[in-house]
Each structure stands twice: as C-alpha cells, then as structure tokens.
Amino acid sequence: KAGVTQTPRYLIKTRGQQVTLSCSPISGHRSVSWYQQTPGQGLQFLFEYFSETQRNKGNFPGRFSGRQFSNSRSEMNVSTLELGDSALYLCASREDSTGELFFGEGSRLTVL
C-alpha cells in the first residue's frame, strides 16, 4: 500500500505570493490533517478534514486554508506569503480502525 504522498517536496516563493500544497492519503483513509513544523514553534496543528468537511482548525490566520476532495485528497493554501511561513508542512492520514496517523515526508516551503 502506498504511503502518504505530498507534493511538491520543495518549493521557493517570494513574499506576497500564494502557494498550494497537495496531499494524497493512504488508500481507504478518509481523514487528513495538516501540521506546520518550524524550528521556533515546533509542530503545530493547522486543520483536519474528514469526508470533505473541516472538523478541526488550529490557531492560524485566515491566510491558511484547506480543502478535501471526494477522493480524500487534500490541498492547503497559504495566501499573501510572509517570511515566517517558511516551514515544513506535514500531512497525515488516519486509519479509521486504529486511529493511527501516518505522516507524509512533507513539503518544505521557503519564502524569500
């Protein structure tokens, strides 16, 4: 079974631009959550989706948004990028029966 796939793995943007990151969960997993990892703030929860509905949201500004499609794939978008948005963005899909989260390798965003 393929793992959680995140694309792109690396990207560089400039301040003010926007970015879209994609996550394909493990086949059969209906829940996807996103985390931001930075050296200063550590791992912080962004949001969680289940069957195309946002179930939970972390304390991030409205510039951070996400969505989930009918095939469970998820995207997150960050608009009006700031230098502080530079981070590793991790996606996790959840196995319904055990509740275990499986993480992708992340998308590393650098904002210049």
Added chain:
Amino acid sequence: AQSVTQPDIHITVSEGASLELRCNYSYGATPYLFWYVQSPGQGLQLLLKYFSGDTLVQGIKGFEAEFKRSQSSFNLRKPSVHWSDAAEYFCASRGPPGGGNKLTFGTGTQLKVEL
C-alpha cells in the same frame, strides 16, 4: 488545554548505551500518548502509542515506553542504542475519540549517538 513537555532538547549517548527520553503531559483525563521519530528531511514515523491497559508498551525498533499516571509521564526507553537511532524524537498527546485527531507535540529531543 493539553500540553506536552520534553525537557531535554539534546541528548548524546554512546552506541550500545541505554537511552531514556523524558516526556510529561498535561491533560485532565488520560490522554492518548505517542512517540514519533523524525530523521532529517523526513516525515514522522510512529514508534509506539498508549491508549489504555498495560502501562508498558512496546514499539518498533526495540523501543518501549512506560505510562505513569502519578508522574504524568510517558518516557521512551531503549536498552541499547544503535548509531541509526540518531534522529529527533517527539512525544505527542491526543484527546479521546470524538475530539478529532489533533495531536499536541512536545518540542522534540535531538538524539546524537557517539560511535
């Protein structure tokens, strides 16, 4: 609100030595507890988890952890460390089912293994 504390930012051990990484949690009820490992440039891999029952849980790669309610701790141990164990380790907690899948992570412990 839940919080997870990992008091040690960096730990260095010699290969073959035993290891204990500390984790303390703050939560009103018994949380679900996890240990993850992250190698450079990689995502997070689950080492082990505690939901309920036996307080000593076994994980992958020879790791184990013990849940101690009286100390609000969930320390990770390994009897003999291998050079390939060098990585960053994260302790995390989550509320019971129905509260979503939000994990609260500690700040991580960077493990260095000396040969």
